Amino acid sequence: MENPAPPYNPADFDRPSVTVDVIIFSLRAKRLHALLIRRGAWPFEGQWAIPGGFVRMDESLEDAARRELREETGVDQAQLEQLHAFGDPGRDPRMRIITVSYTALIPSDHVTLQAATDASDAGWFAVDELPRPLAFDHSRILDFALARLRERLQNSNLARGLLPESFTLTQMQEVYEAVLGKTVDKRNFRKWVASLRLVEPAEGRSTGRHRPAQLYRFTLDADPERGFLWATRTRGRGAASKTDAQD
Amino acid sequence: MENPAPPYNPADFDRPSVTVDVIIFSLRAKRLHALLIRRGAWPFEGQWAIPGGFVRMDESLEDAARRELREETGVDQAQLEQLHAFGDPGRDPRMRIITVSYTALIPSDHVTLQAATDASDAGWFAVDELPRPLAFDHSRILDFALARLRERLQNSNLARGLLPESFTLTQMQEVYEAVLGKTVDKRNFRKWVASLRLVEPAEGRSTGRHRPAQLYRFTLDADPERGFLWATRTRGRGAASKTDAQD
DNA sequence: TAAATAGTGTCTATAAGACACTATTCT
DNA sequence: AGAATAGTGTCTTATAGACACTATTTA
Numbered sequence: 001m002e003n004p005a006p007p008y009n010p011a012d013f014d015r016p017s018v019t020v021d022v023i024i025f026s027l028r029a030k031r032l033h034a035l036l037i038r039r040g041a042w043p044f045e046g047q048w049a050i051p052g053g054f055v056r057m058d059e060s061l062e063d064a065a066r067r068e069l070r071e072e073t074g075v076d077q078a079q080l081e082q083l084h085a086f087g088d089p090g091r092d093p094r095m096r097i098i099t100v101s102y103t104a105l106i107p108s109d110h111v112t113l114q115a116a117t118d119a120s121d122a123g124w125f126a127v128d129e130l131p132r133p134l135a136f137d138h139s140r141i142l143d144f145a146l147a148r149l150r151e152r153l154q155n156s157n158l159a160r161g162l163l164p165e166s167f168t169l170t171q172m173q174e175v176y177e178a179v180l181g182k183t184v185d186k187r188n189f190r191k192w193v194a195s196l197r198l199v200e201p202a203e204g205r206s207t208g209r210h211r212p213a214q215l216y217r218f219t220l221d222a223d224p225e226r227g228f229l230w231a232t233r234t235r236g237r238g239a240a241s242k243t244d245a246q247d
Numbered sequence: 248m249e250n251p252a253p254p255y256n257p258a259d260f261d262r263p264s265v266t267v268d269v270i271i272f273s274l275r276a277k278r279l280h281a282l283l284i285r286r287g288a289w290p291f292e293g294q295w296a297i298p299g300g301f302v303r304m305d306e307s308l309e310d311a312a313r314r315e316l317r318e319e320t321g322v323d324q325a326q327l328e329q330l331h332a333f334g335d336p337g338r339d340p341r342m343r344i345i346t347v348s349y350t351a352l353i354p355s356d357h358v359t360l361q362a363a364t365d366a367s368d369a370g371w372f373a374v375d376e377l378p379r380p381l382a383f384d385h386s387r388i389l390d391f392a393l394a395r396l397r398e399r400l401q402n403s404n405l406a407r408g409l410l411p412e413s414f415t416l417t418q419m420q421e422v423y424e425a426v427l428g429k430t431v432d433k434r435n436f437r438k439w440v441a442s443l444r445l446v447e448p449a450e451g452r453s454t455g456r457h458r459p460a461q462l463y464r465f466t467l468d469a470d471p472e473r474g475f476l477w478a479t480r481t482r483g484r485g486a487a488s489k490t491d492a493q494d
Numbered sequence: 495t496a497a498a499t500a501g502t503g504t505c506t507a508t509a510a511g512a513c514a515c516t517a518t519t520c521t
Numbered sequence: 522a523g524a525a526t527a528g529t530g531t532c533t534t535a536t537a538g539a540c541a542c543t544a545t546t547t548a
Contacts, residue, residue, distance in 0.1 A: 061345070098302075190529085208519075453499095
């Protein structure tokens with residue numbers, strides 16, 4: 001935080017602009033989607049970009065990210081987590097802009113794009129059908145977010161951010177399948193869920209088209225960083241038998 | 248990356264200063280140490296701080312971190328990884344300064360503090376005997392770095408950054424013990440090392456005070472992010488704590 | 495030959511993952 | 522009654538982790 005010989009003034013140094021970008025993930029139709037905004041001006045006019053904006057001088061980085069999230073989606077409570085700072089010179093052709101990216105996870109039933117962002121300018125895209133390339137270095141940022149999301153899914157209760165208050169185990173399983181991009185075995189999944197103490201039965205049952213299911217919710221006390229892991233342990237050498245399992 | 252109605256100029260927004268801070272870890276006398284710098288001016292004059300400096304307008308964040316590392320230690324090649332951006336208003340009493348922190352791991356035998364930083368101004372501190380509090384929010388940043396380091400040690404070849412080119416398995420074990428802050432079983436450690444394909448025997452044997460040991464080196468091809476894990480699986484019951492911070 | 499460090503194997507408990515059928519509700 | 526989804530158990534295999542002695546070299 002210092003270094004130039006003692007008497008110096010930080011205000012003497014050139015200053016870059018700082019933005020926050022928020023990669024907003026949600027589940028739609030059982031697939032993981034990201035929210036993108038279409039740019040209306042140079043540079044990258046007409047191209048899709050990750051929503052974001054400048055950090056105000058009196059707000060923290062996280063506050064800025066939360067504000068952007070609210071402005072774009074109306075969502076107030078979301079699982080928000082800092083991802084990475086990207087700051088290569090030249091990543092924005094206008095000037096030096098350093099962006100601190102955040103990942104936001106929102107439950108599928110909260111999805112209501114804000115009036116502020118009229119529908120033609122914003123859209124949800126399945127993560128395996130993104131419009132490439134995105135504006136700026138946003139393709140790279142989104143890939144980074146996705147990789148991190150998949151890593152973290154395996155050892156934490158990250159699914160919480162993508163589920164409503166109460167949910168069925170099948171819904172929870174769908175979150176995992178959507179994020180990991182592969183199917184998992186129902187019995188193994190339920191065994192695993194039971195072994196964590198992460199969820200507990202909630203009031204009521206799903207209003208179903210057929211047999212209703214028990215609802216669950218996340219336990220309040222649960223340490224959001226439980227150390228359990230699951231799925232792809234990469235335990236096999238090469239030649240992973242994988243593919244999938246069906247009944 | 249945008250948002251205010253189309254015709255706007257990013258240069259119109261107030262800009263914060265941006266620094267990089269580099270938490271430099273190394274092993275000394277079998278204990279994990281961090282390099283700190285004593286501040287010579289207000290604010291926090293006389294207190295210890297994490298080394299860092301302003302990001303120049305023409306260098307990337309990582310380049311800035313690498314430059315700081317070189318300026319403080321003379322070390323050119325190190326495992327350098329972005330940690331987290333800290334940007335609360337007020338974290339620096341002079342003005343709004345956002346810092347992007349990096350973690351650097353350097354092998355113990357490369358330790359030669361630079362002339363530029365005369366010895367009275369810089370020092371290595373064992374991570375469990377840090378001078379508290381550090382300047383600014385640096386205590387928090389260092390705790391964050393330490394927690395992350397411990398997490399990551401378990402599933403990657405992170406030890407590489409803290410070891411010389413060739414090393415004995417006992418040295419490697421000491422790295423793990425120093426970082427995790429606990430002892431591990433020698434046989435289990437070696438079994439685990441063998442199961443990864445991370446290291447291979449190197450030429451020569453340790454020049455010992457007693458029985459010499461086989462030297463090893465990291466395999467060149469090794470994927471730096473192998474998915475294996477080890478040690479504390481947190482499989483036991485209670486409250487696997489987490490020093491983590493949240494922004 | 496004593497001191498110091500290197501090096502090695504077995505057993506148990508737990509978790510991952512493959513695999514198929516019955517139960518309940520709605521229309 | 523049929524369609525649809527909920528819910529449940531066993532076995533195999535891999536890994537974590539506890540645990541103690543022999544081998545080699547130098548002073």
